[in-house]
Amino acid sequence: MGSGVTTASINFRPEKNGPDLDLYLKIEDTQLTAMNDLLRAYGNFDVSAGAFSLVRNAYKKRPDFRLPQTFFQDMKVYDRRKIRSEASCIKCTKC
Numbered sequence: 001m002g003s004g005v006t007t008a009s010i011n012f013r014p015e016k017n018g019p020d021l022d023l024y025l026k027i028e029d030t031q032l033t034a035m036n037d038l039l040r041a042y043g044n045f046d047v048s049a050g051a052f053s054l055v056r057n058a059y060k061k062r063p064d065f066r067l068p069q070t071f072f073q074d075m076k077v078y079d080r081r082k083i084r085s086e087a088s089c090i091k092c093t094k095c
Contacts, residue, residue, distance in 0.1 A: 002034055003029070003030050003031040003034050004027055004030030004031070004051075004052075004053075005027075005028045005029065006025075006027050007024075007025070007026045007028075008023075008024065008026070009023075009024045010022065010023045010024075021059075021060045022057070022059050022060075023056070023057070023058040023059075024056070024057055025054070025055070025056040025057075025068075026053075026054070026055050026056075027052070027053060027054045028053045029051045029052075029053060029073075030052045030053070031050075031051060031052075032047040032049070032050035032051060032052050032072070032075060033047060033048065033049065033050075035047075035052065045077050045078070046077070046078055047075055047076060047077050047078070048076045048077075048078055049074055049075070049076040050072060050073060050074050050075030051072070051074060051075075052071070052072055052073075053070070053073075054068050054069065054070050054071070055068060055069045056068035056069070
């Protein structure tokens with residue numbers, strides 16, 4: 001999304017009974033404003049500020065079904081619909 005630092009590593013080990021691997025993924029300090037299209041599509045909201053980080057470890061041999069660790073910093077959320085209705089109310093003379 002154009003901001004933040006991403007680190008990823010994967011270790012493959014040959015195995016007779018199937019694949020064996022470890023995966024590590026870390027995304028740090030991605031600007032949330034760069035993710036507004038995604039946030040609108042899946043959450044129906046926008047942000048005006050904030051940062052996002054994510055850390056994920058996965059192991060093929062030892063399935064790890066926990067969710068990734070996500071971190072939000074200084075997040076400021078606003079609803080575009082509220083701003084739009086306030087703007088139309090200002091122009092209105094009936095209020």
